[in-house]
Amino acid sequence: MTSGSDNNGNSNGGSKKRPLVAILSGAGISTDSGIPDYRGPNGVWRRDPEAEKLVTYAYYMSDPEIRRRSWLMRRDGPALRARPNAAHEAVVRLERAGVPVRVITQNVDGLHQLAGMPERKVLELHGTARAVQCTRCKERSSMEAALERVAAGDPDPACESCGGILKSATVMFGEGLDPAVLGEAVAVTKACDVFIAVGTSLQVHPAASLAGLAADHGARLVIVNAEPTPYDDRADELVREPIGTALPALLERIAAG
Numbered sequence: 001m002t003s004g005s006d007n008n009g010n011s012n013g014g015s016k017k018r019p020l021v022a023i024l025s026g027a028g029i030s031t032d033s034g035i036p037d038y039r040g041p042n043g044v045w046r047r048d049p050e051a052e053k054l055v056t057y058a059y060y061m062s063d064p065e066i067r068r069r070s071w072l073m074r075r076d077g078p079a080l081r082a083r084p085n086a087a088h089e090a091v092v093r094l095e096r097a098g099v100p101v102r103v104i105t106q107n108v109d110g111l112h113q114l115a116g117m118p119e120r121k122v123l124e125l126h127g128t129a130r131a132v133q134c135t136r137c138k139e140r141s142s143m144e145a146a147l148e149r150v151a152a153g154d155p156d157p158a159c160e161s162c163g164g165i166l167k168s169a170t171v172m173f174g175e176g177l178d179p180a181v182l183g184e185a186v187a188v189t190k191a192c193d194v195f196i197a198v199g200t201s202l203q204v205h206p207a208a209s210l211a212g213l214a215a216d217h218g219a220r221l222v223i224v225n226a227e228p229t230p231y232d233d234r235a236d237e238l239v240r241e242p243i244g245t246a247l248p249a250l251l252e253r254i255a256a257g
């Protein structure tokens with residue numbers, strides 16, 4: 001497919017403006033890639049309620065044993081090895097078809113970008129698991145390098161610049177979102193014509209409230225999720241079918257106008 005537009009949501013040389021599509025993705029878009037969600041039927045928290053502690057800032061900072069378990073989870077978990085699936089690829093096809101698209105993702109797996117979405121069109125509300133960040137001096141470095149230190153026998157590698165506690169560059173429970181990223185997400189949400197919430201239980205705020213904000217500002221709200229969400233009654237369209245087939249079908253319909 002070829003793209004004749006500038007993809008920025010601006011009309012191009014007098015051609016008809018194409019609607020801006022915002023896609024809010026959650027863990028459910030990546031389950032087909034082998035990364036379990038938190039709250040779905042096979043979600044991590046239904047199987048191991050203690051797992052919530054591993055992504056809660058206060059526990060992480062105060063308990064070396066939680067940090068040791070977290071590093072093992074990062075080392076052994078599926079996120080870093082996962083490949084994009086049909087749903088991530090369908091989003092890229094929509095973008096390459098010339099439709100202005102912005103992805104707002106709660107996921108930290110980087111699979112939208114790995115599938116081919118341009119970095120600048122993906123807003124990672126909850127950060128990324130592909131990098132680490134020092135909790136004291138905020139310096140960022142690669143997850144690979146930190147995991148090499150874990151493999152070499154350090155159960156809780158410290159920041160090499162200041163000795164502070166290192167964590168993945170994700171937003172844990174109890175931490176605030178990056179205001180710049182959230183601000184951009186709010187702007188996209190208010191400006192979009194279609195807002196698709198896909199694979200999210202819409203229970204984590206402020207990400208979830210973007211669905212309501214989109215509807216308040218007149219966007220068509222589409223929710224693609226196997227289970228009910230608190231925003232279902234505000235949706236113009238509800239899709240309960242599996243994301244791996246439902247999202248490609250929905251986006252093809254949108255690309256066809």
Ligand SMILES: NC(=O)c1ccc[n+]([C@@H]2O[C@H](COP(=O)([O-])OP(=O)(O)OC[C@H]3O[C@@H](n4cnc5c(N)ncnc54)[C@H](O)[C@@H]3O)[C@@H](O)[C@H]2O)c1
Nearest residue numbers: 026027028037038039040106107108109199200201226243
């Ligand atoms: N891949 C990741 O990066 C990842 C994985 C787990 C959790 N998280 C983090 O945890 C938080 C979890 O909240 P959330 O709302 O994103 O996820 P969630 O676990 O709360 O909800 C996921 C939803 O997706 C649905 N779902 C799962 N697979 C599906 C499929 N194939 N077809 C249709 N529906 C499907 C489930 O029914 C569930 O309602 C996020 O903030 C995210 O940062 C990220």
Ligand SMILES: [Zn+2]
Nearest residue numbers: 134137159162
């Ligand atoms: Zn540091």
